[in-house]
Amino acid sequence: MQIFWKKEFKCPVCSNEFEAVRVFSNAVIVKKRDTDFMPIYEGINALYYQMVTCPVCLFTAFESDFQTELTAKQKDLLMKALEKTKRIGRPNLSENRDISDAAVMFSIAAVIYTLLGASRKAAECYLKLGWLFRQNHDFAEEKKALQKALDHFENYYINEEITSQEEPMVLFYLGELNGRLANKKKAVEWFSLLVQRFDSSSLYARKARERWQDIRQSLRKTQGGNAV
Ligand SMILES: [Zn+2]
The missing domain is CATH 1.25.40 (Serine Threonine Protein Phosphatase 5, Tetratricopeptide repeat)
Known part of the structure; x- marks a missing residue:
């Protein structure tokens, strides 16, 4: 069975056109879910491939947000932030990525959604970052990520x-x-x-x-x- 395919994207920040690795949905098997719905996969871990990253500027977001038009001010804000996030590390964007690559991708996306004032999406990125740490048995880092997810969900519920x-x-x-x-x-x-x-x-x-x-x-x- 084929697992991967490639899809073309255009980066809304730097306008770079690139191909990103995607996973065929019928290749994803959820064996069970934790009490917070964290999926435990059999075979390919779909969490590793959920986010899309521009290989040039490292803008990282959910697939559908690559169609978002950003204002010049937002682009400027994100470019500056992305320069700093390069310190988090450069993820391997090939099919052979691992849990730490996925953690970098969710971390960058969380920063981006926070800057764009998209609390629900920032919360989701931190929640999934927490799931990656749980799968890696790194419970101290999981707790930090879940706390940030909670802060963003609270902000979303109260203010939006x-x-x-x-x-x-x-x-x-x-x-x-x-x-x-x-x-x-x-x-x-x-x-x-x-x-x-x-x-x-x-x-x-x-x-x-x-x-x-x-x-x-x-x-x-x-x-x-x-x-x-
Ligand atoms: Zn870019």
């Missing part, structure tokens, strides 16, 4: 117009990330808001109910039987 389609996902991660970062009471608050606002037709509301129970049980154990 959120569609009802997106809201369950954002509420779920506010609960789940607080739970993973040992803010269990906050996790319970966000999960309870999610299950109040959305019924079980939402996958996120169903998962939140499960996670809420897990956390309440663990709190009961640590508090010697007191219910939350």
